[in-house]
Amino acid sequence: MITFKGLVAGYGRAGDILRGVDFAVAEGSITCIVGPNGAGKSTVLKTCSGLLRPRKGQILLGSQDIGGLTPAAILRLGVVQVPQHHGLFPTLTVRENVQLGAYVNRRQRERNRARYEEIAQIFPLIAERANDRAASLSGGQRRTVEFARALMLNPGVVLLDEPSLGLDPKACRQLASSVKALNQQGVTVLIVEQNVRFGLSMADNGVVLEGGRVLHTSGAAELLADPDMGALFFGGTTRETQP
Amino acid sequence: MTELVQTLVFGVLVGGVYSLVASGMNLVFGVMKVVNLAQGAMLILSAYLTYSLWKAVDLDPLLLVLVTAPSMYVVGWATYYLFIERARTTDPAMALVTTFGLALITKGIMALLWGNDQHAVTPAYANRSFTLGSLHFPQAQLYACLVAVAILAGLYALLRYTWLGQSVQAAASSSDGARLIGIEVRKVRAAAFALGVAAAGAGGALLSVLYPFTPSSTDHWIGLMLSIIVLGGMGSLPGSVLGAVLIALAESLTAAYIAPDWATAVPYLVIILVLLARPQGLMGIRLREDMSRA
Amino acid sequence: MTTTHVRRSVIGAAAALLLLFPVLSDNAYYQNMAIMAFLMAIMASGWNIISGYTGYISLGQSAFLGIGAYTSALLAIHLDISPFLAAPVGGVVAAFFAVVLALTGRRTRGIAFVIVSFAFLELTGLLASNWTGLTGGNHGLPLPLPTWDRDVHNWPFYYSLLVLLAVTVWGSWAIRRSKLGIGLLAIHDDESKAEGVGVRADRYKMLAFAASAFPIGIAGGIYGYYVSFLEPAAMFDIVIAMQIVLAAHLGGVGTLWGPVLGAFLLEPLTQLTNQQLSGPDAGAWRLVIYGALLAAVVLFFPKGVLVEGAKWWRRIRGGEPQATAGRRLPDLPATLPASVSERLRPSAGDGALARPLVTVDGLRKSFGGVHAVQDCSFTVERGSITGLIGPNGSGKTTVFNLLDGSLRQDAGTIQLSGRMVHTLARWQRAHAGLARTYQATRVFPHLTTLENLAVASDAFSLGRLRASAISGSEAKRAREWLDFVGMGAYADHPAGQLSYGQQKLVELAQALMLEPQLLLLDEPAAGISPALVERLSAIIRQLNGCGMTVLIVEHNMPMVLSLCDRIHVLAQGRVLASGAPGQIERNPAVLDAYLGGHSAHGATSGATS
Structure with missing residues (x-):
């Protein structure tokens, strides 16, 4: 479904963060990228959603290379990223925030209206707080709204950047079930997660990233059981950090 | 007593127009944190445009808003791409100095085209008033205030309820968040800047009826705009309406009870006092760059 | 010519x-x-x-x-x-x-x-x-x-x-x-x-x-x-x-x-x-x-x-200054100059030494609806190296920003050496003996390395301002600190041109110029090579050996475990557990917070010594 081939990327004039990343995300799977701080996990997502232009390599969606396309073009192809944090627009209401998810399809009013109603059904929070400003939401509620916003386009691929960040256990569990429900409708999910156990417990496959390269790929369950994993994270090898 | 009420009435009417005049500068600041010092020159330029159109076609000058606002939108759009975007990427302070340069250029061009003599647009109702009891409502002020409030309401609705307006707000609050939903932040910034200049365009048409103007009026009006947004709170649109009315009242009270000459000093005094005592203004959030989120 | x-x-x-x-x-x-x-x-x-x-x-x-x-x-x-x-x-x-x-x-x-x-x-x-x-x-x-x-x-x-x-x-x-x-x-x-x-x-x-x-x-x-x-x-x-x-x-x-x-x-x-x-x-x-x-x-x-x-x-003279970023650092960390270690040693004798250097009580800070830090209380013992760890977003950096005054708390108090410092301005806290380094280094890029150190100021008076920026005894002190962190050879290079790791060392030396009672280090090992991490650990040990108290936020667990006397684990803005490294390492709540689902029950089961 999505194949990363020899992906090299970095910011500004600084060195490369990703130094040749190769892995594939199977259609309809949940894949979780794990790795220590600064391994380049978020950078993979940024190149995939178009925020960052790759220096080398390809990102194939099916057979089309989407590396270097604008975020709008990638959104139209059905690939949506949920931002890490501060992604909501605090001066707008919850409803407006969610509706903005369909920005690239803004001409299709009827469809957007119907889709919003569907989403408000799935997430009761959206319906309850529709007219409140996003600034009034708690951290967990914001995540939910960000997640719901990403669904406005009926995406085929959802990219989640550290979904558990700042969430309490209850909110984490809710989020996990939302992700699984989404996946059961056939959506491919690529997650980046610092909290390894949480991320892998949702996922089918795991990808271990370190120092801008893929160290290891396998089934998520195997990875969780792997005793080396504990060492890798509690051992915390840190090589490079994002600027 | 009547004199006081009359002064207050006058202040509120003028405040409506001031609100519109300041809203453009405030919008641009809110979206891209650039104070457009050329906004005053754009305002007077629009007043001159109104004057020439009024002379040429003899339409009601207040209706000419429909021409000046779109024309100034184009001017603002071109200014953004030619100057502001480049300056913005180097340093926000440089962007400000650039707009200062643009203000001088515009002022000079106006003097070349229209001369340094005082101009005024004087429709038939310019000197008429409605009378209610012992109170006078100058017609020009009343109509201009109504038009200003209508345009402000339209601007507010545009920002609040349309895709463009929401993308402007989105780009202002979270650039990456906006890009992730496909908003082209650069185009949106250009549109916001142009919209700000268009608001000055509309304001210019109105002020051309209310006040005589020369190219040098630019400085007075830029001071007025700055004082309004500083008082109201930088970046807050409701704040600038409140600021506008308060400044207008302070001006008319000063003119009535102290001396008309000193009324022009009010905006500058307000700027300095507000920034000394309450830098965030009446309705603004604190402007402290070191207090950004950790 | x-x-x-x-x-x-x-x-x-x-x-x-x-x-x-x-x-x-x-x-x-x-x-x-x-x-x-x-x-x-x-x-x-x-x-x-x-x-x-x-x-x-x-x-x-x-x-x-x-x-x-x-x-x-x-x-x-x-x-x-x-x-x-x-x-x-x-x-x-x-x-x-x-x-x-x-x-x-x-x-x-x-x-x-x-x-x-x-x-x-x-x-x-x-x-x-x-x-x-x-x-x-x-x-x-x-x-x-x-x-x-x-x-x-x-x-x-x-x-x-x-x-x-x-x-x-x-x-x-x-x-x-x-x-x-x-x-x-x-x-x-x-x-x-x-x-x-x-x-x-x-x-x-x-x-x-x-x-x-x-x-x-x-x-x-x-x-x-x-x-x-x-x-x-x-x-x-x-x-x-x-x-x-x-x-x-x-x-x-x-x-x-x-x-x-x-x-x-x-x-x-x-x-x-x-x-x-x-x-x-x-x-x-x-x-x-x-x-x-x-x-x-x-x-x-x-x-x-x-x-x-x-x-x-x-x-045209072909004299662009040599790029310095890649050069190797001198191999061994220099020892602390005797004069400096003399100054740093806490004046013994009064009972204050027995009390904690820092007491944080009920600290709270929220941004919008998000509680970054809530009811956070902990102490830093005098002369200790104390670690502050926790998952991303658990509030560690916010705690640092509250400690050094770059943020103002919503509630709670901070005591440094028995003095309430939570209402002081940042420069006052620096004068009171509190210095920090940043996660992403913040040296003054247009100043030279030596000038970066000369900016540090532990008092304010008009007379001092007149003094030459890098004067005799102070210049000597700055060079001592630069030599100590191994950056002496770079004294006259613009700090902005140094590599990331070198900037980290310069920023550390800059904090040391204040000769603080409490040194706050925000992820000192992030983004630097293992060799440099080793050196940094050695530097921190030496400073601590001379009596300097260090509070350190770090993800590199081997470093934290080997360096610290005591560790506080933060989760969701609260202290989840406190204890010696050995206890923390085996604490199931901590393991869970790092590796597994966030646990809210850990606060009670946390080991305390």
């Missing part, structure tokens, strides 16, 4: 030429042009102190010209003294107004200052034209005419302004190399970081603004006498304010000679436009020309002639 020689000969020749010029030529036109160039150079040099060094752009600097002119004119008229004698008073009055205006700079940054300076110019102009009883208003204020021989009519003006220019440039040079100057440059680069290393930024800015207004005020007095007729419109002119900005940008903002050079480049143009343009449109054309020039210089030539020229000069 070195660059220094070239510069000295050029300056010497120019000075000699200017000194002799009125004697050699009695051409009044050129004398006038020179006088106007001196005036503009004085104003641009003054402007450069607040706007070039400090980065606070003033668009109303010509107000001080008007203030000086009117002050000395009124004194001259009413006291019947020579305006030359009254001119210094004009400078003092201008500086006084600058101090009052700078009060607005206490709580605001950049843009607000620009607006204030503009408003001030307009307000003073209005004051001059409306206060007719004092100033004659728009009718103007005539001054007594000079009494000396017409043949040397211009000489007193010429030489007094030349001397004033020399004094201004000297003052600018003196400020640039003083403690004050280096603090101003640091404020320009990163004001809140400067406050973090003890720079009392509001006072620095106030002094800079006063120093930038003072010579302009004096110049105003002389200029007023020269034109012998004061008009508000000409004295408080926005176009002059703009020319000041333009001259400085043209020559080179922030350099010593750039504003002078810019003024001398600009003045002939002014004279040319004055000559060539006449009639009713002259003023309009000048606005267009200067406006376009200002926009063009700022957009396309922002560094100015001097900086670009110096770059060009270096290029």
